[in-house]
Amino acid sequence: MLRSGRNLQLLSKNVVRENLRLLSSTPQPSPKDATKKVAKERTLDKKPVKSSSFVMNLFIGSSNTAQVFPFPDGLNTEHKETLGVLVDPVQKFFEEVNDAALNDSQSAVPEATTQGLRELGAFGLQAPVEYNGVGLNNTQYARLVETVGGFDLGVGIFLGAHQSIGFKGITLFGTEEQKKKYLPKVATGEQFAAFCLTEPSSGSDANSIRTRAVLSPDGKHYILNGSKIWISNGGFAEVMTVFAQTPITDPATGETKDKVTAFIVERKFGGVTSGPPEKKMGIKCSNTAEVYYDNVPVPIENVLGGVGQGFKVAMNILNNGRFGMAAALSGTMKASTKTAIQHATARVQFGRRIDSYGTIQEKLARMAMLHYVTESMAYMISSNMDKGSTDFQLEAAISKVFASEAAWNVTDEAIQILGGNGFMSANGLEKVLRDLRIFRIFEGTNDILRLFVALTGLQYAGGHLKQLQKAVKSGNVGVILGEAAKRAKRTVGLRQSNSLSEVHPKLALQAQLTSKAVEGFGITVESLLIKHGKNILDEQFLLNRVAAAAIDIYANVVVLSRATRALNMNISSANHEEMLARVWCNEALDRIQLNLTAVKSQSQLSNFSTMSQIAKEMCEHGGLIQQNPLGI
Amino acid sequence: MSLRILVGCKRVIDYAVKIRVKPDKSGVITEGVKHSMNPFDEIAIEEAVRMKEKKIAKEIVAFSCGPTQCQETLRTALAMGADRGIHVEVSGPEYETLQPLHISKMLAKLAKDEQIDLIIVGKQAIDDDCNQTAQMTAALLDWPQATSASKIEAKDGSLQVVREIDGGLETIKVKLPSVVSADLRLNEPRYATLPNIMKAKKKPIKKLAPKDLGVDVSPRIQVVTVEEPPVRQAGAKVENVDAVIEKLKALGHA
Ligand SMILES: Cc1cc2nc3c(=O)[nH]c(=O)nc-3n(C[C@H](O)[C@H](O)[C@H](O)COP(=O)(O)OP(=O)(O)OC[C@H]3O[C@@H](n4cnc5c(N)ncnc54)[C@H](O)[C@@H]3O)c2cc1C
Ligand SMILES: Cc1cc2nc3c(=O)[nH]c(=O)nc-3n(C[C@H](O)[C@H](O)[C@H](O)COP(=O)(O)OP(=O)(O)OC[C@H]3O[C@@H](n4cnc5c(N)ncnc54)[C@H](O)[C@@H]3O)c2cc1C
Numbered sequence: 065m066l067r068s069g070r071n072l073q074l075l076s077k078n079v080v081r082e083n084l085r086l087l088s089s090t091p092q093p094s095p096k097d098a099t100k101k102v103a104k105e106r107t108l109d110k111k112p113v114k115s116s117s118f119v120m121n122l123f124i125g126s127s128n129t130a131q132v133f134p135f136p137d138g139l140n141t142e143h144k145e146t147l148g149v150l151v152d153p154v155q156k157f158f159e160e161v162n163d164a165a166l167n168d169s170q171s172a173v174p175e176a177t178t179q180g181l182r183e184l185g186a187f188g189l190q191a192p193v194e195y196n197g198v199g200l201n202n203t204q205y206a207r208l209v210e211t212v213g214g215f216d217l218g219v220g221i222f223l224g225a226h227q228s229i230g231f232k233g234i235t236l237f238g239t240e241e242q243k244k245k246y247l248p249k250v251a252t253g254e255q256f257a258a259f260c261l262t263e264p265s266s267g268s269d270a271n272s273i274r275t276r277a278v279l280s281p282d283g284k285h286y287i288l289n290g291s292k293i294w295i296s297n298g299g300f301a302e303v304m305t306v307f308a309q310t311p312i313t314d315p316a317t318g319e320t321k322d323k324v325t326a327f328i329v330e331r332k333f334g335g336v337t338s339g340p341p342e343k344k345m346g347i348k349c350s351n352t353a354e355v356y357y358d359n360v361p362v363p364i365e366n367v368l369g370g371v372g373q374g375f376k377v378a379m380n381i382l383n384n385g386r387f388g389m390a391a392a393l394s395g396t397m398k399a400s401t402k403t404a405i406q407h408a409t410a411r412v413q414f415g416r417r418i419d420s421y422g423t424i425q426e427k428l429a430r431m432a433m434l435h436y437v438t439e440s441m442a443y444m445i446s447s448n449m450d451k452g453s454t455d456f457q458l459e460a461a462i463s464k465v466f467a468s469e470a471a472w473n474v475t476d477e478a479i480q481i482l483g484g485n486g487f488m489s490a491n492g493l494e495k496v497l498r499d500l501r502i503f504r505i506f507e508g509t510n511d512i513l514r515l516f517v518a519l520t521g522l523q524y525a526g527g528h529l530k531q532l533q534k535a536v537k538s539g540n541v542g543v544i545l546g547e548a549a550k551r552a553k554r555t556v557g558l559r560q561s562n563s564l565s566e567v568h569p570k571l572a573l574q575a576q577l578t579s580k581a582v583e584g585f586g587i588t589v590e591s592l593l594i595k596h597g598k599n600i601l602d603e604q605f606l607l608n609r610v611a612a613a614a615i616d617i618y619a620n621v622v623v624l625s626r627a628t629r630a631l632n633m634n635i636s637s638a639n640h641e642e643m644l645a646r647v648w649c650n651e652a653l654d655r656i657q658l659n660l661t662a663v664k665s666q667s668q669l670s671n672f673s674t675m676s677q678i679a680k681e682m683c684e685h686g687g688l689i690q691q692n693p694l695g696i
Numbered sequence: 697m698s699l700r701i702l703v704g705c706k707r708v709i710d711y712a713v714k715i716r717v718k719p720d721k722s723g724v725i726t727e728g729v730k731h732s733m734n735p736f737d738e739i740a741i742e743e744a745v746r747m748k749e750k751k752i753a754k755e756i757v758a759f760s761c762g763p764t765q766c767q768e769t770l771r772t773a774l775a776m777g778a779d780r781g782i783h784v785e786v787s788g789p790e791y792e793t794l795q796p797l798h799i800s801k802m803l804a805k806l807a808k809d810e811q812i813d814l815i816i817v818g819k820q821a822i823d824d825d826c827n828q829t830a831q832m833t834a835a836l837l838d839w840p841q842a843t844s845a846s847k848i849e850a851k852d853g854s855l856q857v858v859r860e861i862d863g864g865l866e867t868i869k870v871k872l873p874s875v876v877s878a879d880l881r882l883n884e885p886r887y888a889t890l891p892n893i894m895k896a897k898k899k900p901i902k903k904l905a906p907k908d909l910g911v912d913v914s915p916r917i918q919v920v921t922v923e924e925p926p927v928r929q930a931g932a933k934v935e936n937v938d939a940v941i942e943k944l945k946a947l948g949h950a
Contacts, residue, residue: 153887185890
């Protein structure tokens with residue numbers, strides 16, 4: 065009944081942790097929780113960490129709907145009223161003052177526009193009011209950056225690098241003194257901030273940074289040396305969150321090891337210089353530059369979040385900002401879609417308006433669905449964050465991956481609908497497409513985030529499986545019987561009744577199939593763990609399929625929740641939303657099936673190893689292996 | 697001078713929204729439609745704020761009459777620089793038959809209650825285009841009026857106002873207290889900045905009912921039907937000038 069668990073090689077906590085560390089931009093618990101977390105890890109053998117995250121629980125085949133049903137609302141009446149007033153000035157500013165095409169062609173934001181953004185309050189949207197910020201919650205912030213994303217992603221990154229990552233560490237981990245000292249000036253945009261992690265030899269692998277800080281002989285300063293590349297706002301930022309290795313001695317063993325520490329570094333400390341603005345494909349008006357630190361004296365008071373806690377600080381900053389990217393990109397998608405609709409409903413070819421052709425209709429419908437998923441994810445996550453959830457790292461990672469790929473597809477298809485016009489600069493879409501490309505690369509590449517989702521989930525599932533093994537060994541009847549009953553139902557086909565029962569009856573079928581997919585996902589995960597043990601870490605072909613299925617399942621649940629809300633409230637778009645949700649889910653369910661089958665299908669597994677072989681040969685050869693058929 | 701200024705701020709369907717008529721032709725669709733402050737009223741607020749910045753005014757009271765969401769309109773006015781707001785709440789259906797005369801009565805009563813020296817309103821609202829409120833308010837109060845103002849200068853106890861009239865400009869002088877209506881070129885209103893919007897949350901908004909001001913808003917009119925403007929007929933392309941003339945002749949134009 066229970067699969068024999070005797071020689072299971074489960075994921076050892078340490079192996080996964082080390083491996084996750086190799087994956088940059090993988091959020092970690094906040095330093096504040098660090099001690100608690102260690103304690104938890106020690107007891108993990110007995111009891112796996114409980115999570116209220118839907119995606120996390122998906123890995124044990126369970127639908128935990130606490131964060132997804134009903135569709136959360138991050139705004140109370142007062143927030144709503146305030147937001148209603150806030151949206152207009154931002155919209156007007158981008159319509160009337162900011163000139164996205166000009167910013168792009170000059171590769172800079174004119175000072176007058178920057179000043180306008182300062183006056184608008186755009187540099188301190190979430191900074192607390194007492195420190196000159198606007199004091200928005202995550203959902204309010206999401207709504208405003210949605211507007212920014214609809215107009216100018218370059219300015220979006222200028223603003224985002226400043227507040228979403230540049231000084232976010234100070235709001236999240238800063239001491240009162242640090243907040244008092246730095247926030248008032250950065251929140252108004254009097255000074256600009258930057259987030260300085262990436263180095264020439266360290267991108268995705270953030271833990272491998274070489275920039276180092278060592279205590280000065282008098283113990284009052286850290287002396288910082290090293291160089292960073294591709295730092296947004298790096299050319300002019302006055303206040304930087306800089307990550308560097310610091311030697312740390314373990315009191316128990318006396319051994320000294322380098323660990324990453326975050327510092328608040330002011331340009332005026334001395335020894336800070338920066339390179340010229342990089343020339344790049346998109347978000348041209350956002351400054352990207354190298355920053356060098358040459359014996360920079362950083363007062364010890366400027367350690368941010370604790371010595372040796374830098375990696376967690378970095379990952380938490382990124383984790384806390386991802387929903388904003390999804391929100392901004394949903395604004396971009398809205399704008400691209402609108403342009404496409406305007407064209408499609410005006411252009412006549414072959415005697416008919418092109419919106420009457422199935423080809424164009426399919427494109428438009430797909431654009432709408434991708435937008436619906438992205439927008440729903442952004443606001444679901446921001447609302448959960450506003451409600452105090454801290455268990456959203458997988459959802460946030462998924463939203464970043466999904467949004468950046470969806471926005472790319474939507475804008476690409478919008479260009480296709482416009483035909484030759486789409487390729488012309490005057491239409492603006494080609495600029496948007498160039499701007500969008502970076503979103504799949506920075507703040508954690510999508511590839512790394514996929515692996516992060518899969519590995520974190522597998523680790524969670526591994527903990528559960530291990531617990532079960534122990535129970536079998538020790539004869540813990542309660543646990544065994546509970547599990548046995550669950551499995552018996554599964555095999556006999558008596559499913560636990562639809563675990564997504566909150567979904568509106570009109571979408572009951574999709575809910576039921578998605579809930580079945582959750583179970584199927586859990587079974588697949590378990591069999592992968594049993595088959596590969598800790599070696600699953602290196603099975604990226606498989607991990608990517610697991611991640612793809614997880615993303616699709618989460619997307620399904622998100623849109624089912626959103627559409628259910630619309631139907632229950634009977635809002636005017638309810639029927640439209642139901643259609644979006646239905647088709648989205650139906651298609652996603654097919655993909656989920658494919659991906660879950662792929663990890664065990666012999667033919668697919670053989671394809672994977674063949675592809676691995678193909679790539680190896682190419683890399684050994686340094687190019688494509690075959691000549692053209694002419695042989696010349 | 698240290699005037700107390702009352703400014704009318706109407707909540708209207710945003711100028712950029714394409715207006716749609718309800719299927720039953722009883723009115724236009726307002727649900728889920730973006731609303732904002734009547735643009736002429738924004739100009740009125742801006743003028744009042746500038747007078748306060750020049751120390752001509754000491755207090756600006758923003759007034760709005762309509763459903764609950766008028767609070768947002770008032771918040772915008774407060775964020776632009778008004779000191780406090782007065783919201784006369786009128787429910788959706790009643791609001792649909794509300795007339796400029798009702799608003800004028802409210803403004804007149806408030807002017808007295810609040811010891812107002814100057815009322816500034818937009819010259820018209822972009823939804824009903826009535827252009828009546830300033831004039832009727834002045835009449836009810838028996839105050840002088842300066843409508844369609846494109847420039848206002850305060851000079852010891854009176855205002856010199858430049859008005860845009862057909863084919864030229866007229867400069868008039870009105871004694872205070874008075875009623876002024878703002879025209880398009882009076883000024884360019886500022887944005888409500890986000891920090892100011894947040895600060896404005898602390899500014900008070902007083903909520904009143906029409907009856908608190910002794911105004912009876914029971915409908916005097918009945919909307920019979922609201923119709924879309926006729927759809928423009930599709931044009932046709934012609935090959936050359938001769939064909940144009942031909943066409944025009946056929947249509948009886950030449
Ligand atoms: C315009 C721009 C602005 C930026 N702004 C900032 C900023 O403000 N602050 C900052 O610190 N950084 C910034 N960056 C850097 C950015 O975060 C990095 O480019 C990103 O983290 C990826 O690192 P990398 O470019 O070194 O690529 P690499 O890490 O070298 O990755 C190269 C490729 O290998 C893949 N890969 C890497 N490791 C693995 C693995 N283990 N398994 C499978 N695949 C793997 C990646 O997914 C990627 O496809 C910016 C970059 C750009 C281009
Ligand atoms: C850089 C550039 C160089 C060019 N060079 C040349 C050149 O040298 N010589 C020249 O003659 N032309 C040239 N062109 C024009 C080019 O060939 C056209 O842009 C192309 O044929 C598409 O036409 P269109 O842009 O008018 O798009 P449309 O024909 O309007 O198409 C718009 C969209 O509708 C779709 N569509 C149209 N009809 C249907 C249908 N019946 N069913 C379903 N979908 C439909 C299209 O696939 C497209 O997605 C150039 C264009 C560009 C951008």
